[in-house]
Amino acid sequence: xxxxxxxxxxxxxxxxxxxxxxxxxxxxxxxxxxxxxxxxxxxxxxxxxxxxxxxxxxxxxxxxxxxxxxxxxxxxxxxxxxxxxxxxxxxxxxxxxxxxxxxxxxxxxxxxxx
Amino acid sequence: xxxxxxxxxxxxxxxxxxxxxxxxxxxxxxxxxxxxxxxxxxxxxxxxxxxxxxxxxxxxxxxxxxxxxxxxxxxxxxxxxxxxxxxxxxxxxxxxxxxxxxxxxxxxxxxxxx
Amino acid sequence: xxxxxxxxxxxxxxxxxxxxxxxxxxxxxxxxxxxxxxxxxxxxxxxxxxxxxxxxxxxxxxxxxxxxxxxxxxxxxxxxxxxxxxxxxxxxxxxxxxxxxxxxxxxxxxxxxx
Amino acid sequence: xxxxxxxxxxxxxxxxxxxxxxxxxxxxxxxxxxxxxxxxxxxxxxxxxxxxxxxxxxxxxxxxxxxxxxxxxxxxxxxxxxxxxxxxxxxxxxxxxxxxxxxxxxxxxxxxxx
Ligand SMILES: [Mg+2]
Ligand SMILES: [Mg+2]
Ligand SMILES: [Mg+2]
Ligand SMILES: [Mg+2]
Numbered sequence: 360x361x362x363x364x365x366x367x368x369x370x371x372x373x374x375x376x377x378x379x380x381x382x383x384x385x386x387x388x389x390x391x392x393x394x395x396x397x398x399x400x401x402x403x404x405x406x407x408x409x410x411x412x413x414x415x416x417x418x419x420x421x422x423x424x425x426x427x428x429x430x431x432x433x434x435x436x437x438x439x440x441x442x443x444x445x446x447x448x449x450x451x452x453x454x455x456x457x458x459x460x461x462x463x464x465x466x467x468x469x470x471x472x473x
Numbered sequence: 474x475x476x477x478x479x480x481x482x483x484x485x486x487x488x489x490x491x492x493x494x495x496x497x498x499x500x501x502x503x504x505x506x507x508x509x510x511x512x513x514x515x516x517x518x519x520x521x522x523x524x525x526x527x528x529x530x531x532x533x534x535x536x537x538x539x540x541x542x543x544x545x546x547x548x549x550x551x552x553x554x555x556x557x558x559x560x561x562x563x564x565x566x567x568x569x570x571x572x573x574x575x576x577x578x579x580x581x582x583x584x585x586x587x
Numbered sequence: 588x589x590x591x592x593x594x595x596x597x598x599x600x601x602x603x604x605x606x607x608x609x610x611x612x613x614x615x616x617x618x619x620x621x622x623x624x625x626x627x628x629x630x631x632x633x634x635x636x637x638x639x640x641x642x643x644x645x646x647x648x649x650x651x652x653x654x655x656x657x658x659x660x661x662x663x664x665x666x667x668x669x670x671x672x673x674x675x676x677x678x679x680x681x682x683x684x685x686x687x688x689x690x691x692x693x694x695x696x697x698x699x700x701x
Numbered sequence: 702x703x704x705x706x707x708x709x710x711x712x713x714x715x716x717x718x719x720x721x722x723x724x725x726x727x728x729x730x731x732x733x734x735x736x737x738x739x740x741x742x743x744x745x746x747x748x749x750x751x752x753x754x755x756x757x758x759x760x761x762x763x764x765x766x767x768x769x770x771x772x773x774x775x776x777x778x779x780x781x782x783x784x785x786x787x788x789x790x791x792x793x794x795x796x797x798x799x800x801x802x803x804x805x806x807x808x809x810x811x812x813x814x815x
Pocket of ligand 1: 466467579580692693694695806807
């Protein structure tokens with residue numbers, strides 16, 4: 360199958376800090392090693408308001424590192440992410456947190472379901 | 474199912490360091506994308522004493538980033554965490570370790586069971 | 588079951604750096620939420636020599652954060668770790684890499700099998 | 702089985718920074734605890750071009766920490782990685798991102814399939 364159709368990442372957060380030109384951000388990384396384009400709906404869940412959604416596509420045999428800070432999601436606000444794909448894919452979420460005096464990364468593969 | 478009912482995180486530790494107003498902490502991030510409120514019991518296991526527990530709820534369609542340093546768990550003491558939910562959820566545990574000269578993050582999705 | 592009997596961590600490495608009293612290290616964190624003591628054999632696999640092993644126990648209802656730099660494993664040498672337990676447990680491996688000018692953490696839940 | 706035959710890592714990226722002699726890099730760590738040599742084909746998927754591949758072997762009872770920055774993959778270019786092995790293995794991907802003023806690690810176990 361080369362993946363799963365649903366992926367979950369509970370710890371989402373786009374930090375507010377920046378250092379020079381580099382802004383803190385998260386990347387939702389998606390790989391589609393199958394022969395069909397993956398059409399993906401991404402849901403953002405919050406602590407205190409209703410979910411938002413966004414759609415992307417990943418062509419066959421391609422990677423996509425989607426910058427989550429460019430989709431209109433508020434910075435400095437905790438959220439969780441669920442993504443639903445028309446075809447099996449694999450997803451990983453990474454965060455870069457930078458500021459005047461720090462620069463740190465964290466990452467995890469997601470929780471998956473068919 | 475959109476998740477699992479039991480989640481496990483063996484590496485729990487609330488570091489003692491702080492930098493200015495920012496204190497080291499851990500966040501247990503929980504997402505509930507289903508239609509029922511998730512009632513969750515969190516167990517803290519230690520190396521040298523009996524477990525402690527704490528209860529939270531996550532409403533349907535919501536995220537919760539639970540600060541573990543505000544629950545009365547001792548700082549600087551290794552522990553492990555298990556969480557049991559009445560309905561399927563997904564969990565991720567992240568740690569921020571800061572001090573006068575450092576600021577670092579780490580994260581992982583949990584181990585899950587039904 | 589509250590866990591699995593076998594856990595695998597391919598990226599093992601005890602860095603050589605230290606900062607003051609703090610030495611780089613890895614912690615293999617094990618949680619046993621069941622009612623029997625977990626007897627665990629840990630195997631270290633190397634790139635260029637035969638495996639080494641070490642045994643630990645984790646009592647029922649307890650956590651153990653095992654410092655891997657205190658077991659006689661050489662520093663600065665890549666390895667992989669497999670752990671076999673008599674009863675189901677959950678494991679996570681974390682690394683602290685420190686030096687004069689850096690202090691960084693990384694972690695992952697392991698790969699598991701029955 | 703002591704592993705799985707296919708492993709997936711969506712967030713691949715070899716950063717451009719270096720500090721002194723230390724260059725940013727990624728390590729694909731592979732462990733083979735079985736009795737047969739694992740013959741592994743690694744596929745690199747990109748956002749804007751066709752995949753590349755590379756082959757390695759891991760002998761029985763051995764670890765391999767494969768430096769991905771020494772295989773001809775371009776630096777500073779997002780990618781995703783899939784590895785297919787003739788026999789079950791376990792894989793973890795770690796990134797070291799260094800620069801004049803930063804040094805940070807991140808890691809995750811992969812997504813696996815038979
Ligand atoms: Mg990490
Ligand atoms: Mg990190
Ligand atoms: Mg990390
Ligand atoms: Mg991680």
